Amino acid sequence: DTEVTQTPKHLVMGMTNKKSLKCEQHMGHRAMYWYKQKAKKPPELMFVYSYEKLSINESVPSRFSPECPNSSLLNLHLHALQPEDSALYLCASSQDRSQPQHFGDGTRLSIL
């Protein structure tokens, strides 16, 4: 069982919908991450929060909006997505920069 919990596991949405992905960790980690992963590719970093503040935004389109309500929670708000945004969205957490990142099992997102 993973210690990083992501909901929902699957999400199908239209291009005009608004939805949110949620991530929770109770390991006391101070950094949390969002990744996008396409089939047969490694994860691609999207955002990093460190001590609840946005630390890295990898030039992600504004239709993806991250939020970190507290040190245990991370959200990714989705609006007006494109079919090419269909992917596995992974959340991860780590104690600090050089410590291993621990991943959740992801949300499989499909855009119709």
Added chain:
Amino acid sequence: EDQVTQSPEALRLQEGESSSLNCSYTVSGLRGLFWYRQDPGKGPEFLFTLYSAGEEKEKERLKATLTKKESFLHITAPKPEDSATYLCAASRGSNYKLTFGKGTLLTVNP
């Protein structure tokens, strides 16, 4: 630019046939080399961290080693349940970014 290259891209083994996966890296000021296992439809599962050349870590049938240019994941007497994609990732430690390799898809046949 930091680079991590994994080889081979795919590896088929018979149960019990030991082998090694390679991860070569070009990362200025390496602070950590990480190995993950990923099953289809799941997130990467953390296996090992290696911090300095000469370091070795073991877990069941897996053993990870690190030199100044590459890391190896040795699999001894693999079983079908070891079938997965194995990812290698490197960290500079100056920020939160990991540079991932493209992975090695391991298939172990019974």
